[in-house]
Amino acid sequence: MRVLLALAALLLTSLLSGCGREEQPPGPQYSTAPAASSKPEYTFAVHPLHNPAKLIQAYQPLIDELNRRIPEATFKLESSKDYASFEQKITAKSPQFILPNPWQTLQAMQSGYRVIAMAGDETEFRGLILVRKDSPVRQPTDLKGKAVSYPSATALAACILPQYFLYQQGIDINKDLENRYVGSQESSIMNVFLGxxxxxxxxxxxxxxxxxxxxxxxxxxxxxxxxxxxxxxSVMVHHDVPATVASKVQHALFALTDSPEGRRILDGMATKAFYPASNETYTPVQNFIADFERKVRPVKQP
Structure with missing residues (x-):
């Protein structure tokens, strides 16, 4: 409860700074009026990097840019309440475009999606383990018998990489730790802050x-x-989307670094750039996951 109240307070503080303009609520909009256009509509779903409100704040400018650059189509942003609901959408093949984490990228390939870009420099995709500055924890083995928070069991950088690191430091994460999967990045951080x-x-x-x-x-x-x-x-597109549309989205992503407005969009997402990538780019991830599951645990929890 303390974590939820603290997150609500932080979110309220962030949202108040955006007051003064009326925003449409996230999700599908309903109307009794006939459709004004027959343009194809594509959903762009982003995995839960942040809580839904924060994610929309960070990624809606990207969607606006896609709509500006590709006027013959309409793009809509879709957030998810947690990792599980996002992964269900991938299985259902409901979004045409997705921005999944690398493990979800491998799963999406099995549902007919293909990689068209990598979102950010790969050297930035590192797991971090946080503690309070007044914590007595000084080495990984000090965590034995204690609780550790993660956003989700399927969060690659924020769970799987840290758990593999702890395994390498001599910790049996299945027996030595109380693993708490708390739903979001902010919640994982706030759990530490609140003790x-x-x-x-x-x-x-x-x-x-x-x-x-x-x-x-x-x-x-x-x-x-x-x-x-x-x-x-990654950024992925489902094979049902015309190749011409997928190519235009791909080029729009790459072009963000070419203008001040594009760079502002990237800065809002805390992303340096979008880089060329394909399914084969994620072969090292597939090899790492196989090693992790062999030594630590299955990625998907019962």
């Missing part, structure tokens, strides 16, 4: 944004350990 867990896992992008938006809380935390990096999140 609900001895440590919390996240990754570089959410931690950078948290430091920027909540400096007082972030100042009471420190990064205890970083993991090696893997390929960053």
């Amino acid at each position: 609900e867990t001895a440590a919390g896992a996240t990754w570089t992008l959410p931690w950078t944004l948290f430091q920027k938006e909540h400096p007082a809380e972030a100042a009471q935390l420190r990064v205890a350990w970083e993991t090696p990096h893997l390929q960053n999140n």
